[in-house]
Amino acid sequence: MLTGLYVPKDTLFHRLDPRVKLLWTFLVLVASIATQFNCIKGAPVFLSVVVALALSGIGAGFAALLIFNMSAFLIAVILVWAGMYSSHGVPVLELGVFRLTDVGVSVALGKFFLIICPVLAFAVFFTSTKPYHVMWTLDKLGLPHKLSLAFTISLSMLPSIVKSTREVIEVQKTRGLALDRGWPLERLRKHIPIIVPLIARLLSDVWDLSMVLASRYAGYGRRTYVFEPKWSRGDSAFLLLSLLFYGGVALWGVFPYA
Amino acid sequence: MGEKAAKTTGSPKALYVFVVIIGLLLIAGLVYAFWLALRANPANPWESFAISQAFLEFRDIILFVGAVLWLFGTLLFALELAGFTITKRGISRNRMGVSSWGVIDVALAALSAAVYGGLLAATTPIVIVPGFTWLRPANSLAPLFGMFFGIPGCLGVAFGNLIADIVGGYFGVGSFGGFIGNFLIAYLPYKMVKDHSFASTSSIGEFYLWGVIVQAFYSAIYICWWLDVAEGVIGLPVFLTWGIIAPMILLNNITVNAVLSPLLGRVLFPMVKGRGLYWRDRVRATLS
16 A cells, blocks of 8 residues: 555544644644744744654654755755845844844744744645545545545655656666766766656556556546544644644734734 | 648748757856856855846846736636636637546546656756756656646646655745646647657757747746745745746756757657557547
8 A cells, every 4th residue: 555655653643633734734834924033933833843743753853854855945045034134133143244133043043934834734744644534635625536636646656656766776877877977968868768767667557547546436426435534522622722822823923012 | 740740830940940049059058157157156156147137137027027927827727627728719628627537637647746756856956066056857757748648747747846845845835836837837838839749840849949948937937926926925035036946947947858858758759659648649539
């Protein structure tokens, strides 16, 4: 069974209704937007998302990995924002033309939280929700079933495609393909022996997958689900707590004396 | 087939050769301009890069043009998914909307997305200047999926980009622009290139016009317009959006699609057609 990004565990987040998790993600986004100009106000949102990662069994290490993956991008964002607010507030560091002020640091970190918090929240959603339930949620949101089906299948198949790609790369390397040598355009051309076998596989997989879908009558008529998530008291309590927490943080962010 | 298409359209070969030359000159010009910027300002070449400067200087005009392109692109996206298309005679049904999809279309959309997203995630970008700019070979598949598989392929590219965002840790409000922007990268050559075989001058010439030049500008403006307008929600500064991201999209999409896509297309088209998955053959079969 293909599970995609889903990590099977029995945690608080895994037991929650997918709709609650999606609403929680939305609340994280709203709170991050409201606190984007003040890192002190944005910090509780960031901490809550890291706690959510820990509660979903993925761990804060995953957050660190994601942040590391986009570190170059995040550093650029932080430096640009810090530079834009370098004429506001009290200077804390001056290195030649580079001037860092307390306001610049606060805004830069606030923007960092604005970017990273929704990313981590969506990571919690996808790693703690079964592809089957992602499809169910998308259906409930009103997306045409064929689209949610295609999206869920592709999300589920991603790990196997990545594995196949790496295998093809290794095989071609053993045949003497040197992807890391030559001019950029030459190295670009060297990807042809990697891409062609993958597409050849895709072309045969399309027919197999079509037959599987046809045999299950997928995409025709109204889709029903055997294992539908049920909204429980726990879901209501989690949503209420989230509303209070993120609503409070958002108010604090928008109205300074709220 | 390619010759036939050239005859029916009546387009001169010289024009297509001219378009290809323009495309290649654009790559050379972009690379040269970036090299000049790097020499002038090694610490931050984007500040001196002519394309970045142009985007930032004419931002007001680009924002206006971008609004029109964004509305038009989003409308096209919605229309095509609903099963309508714009033709010379107006809006007509095209039988490729989601409601008309069969299992093959669902499978094509899903697998194109998985392959596109998987390749984006699994292949290392080719670095041109360390820390500043790189090329993504997987992007060469975007126009090909549109041209070969039609609307399911276009949507596969959009989903694939979304999945790459999720896996790479970039998924957020900004991904919405990338979603439809990538759909358009596949859609423009699908809709505007008449001969998808890459076997004739007209086929390659048209591809260079729509799949390389127009697509690159359209997608760069579409994606960055959304990042700029939604700055308060996404958090990217204007300099990063227009000074770095827009030129990077332009540089990457033009180079990768001009160099790799025609070569791949020439190899893959007979395979796709031989397997009975070329969209025109499938639509014809449905109609007959």
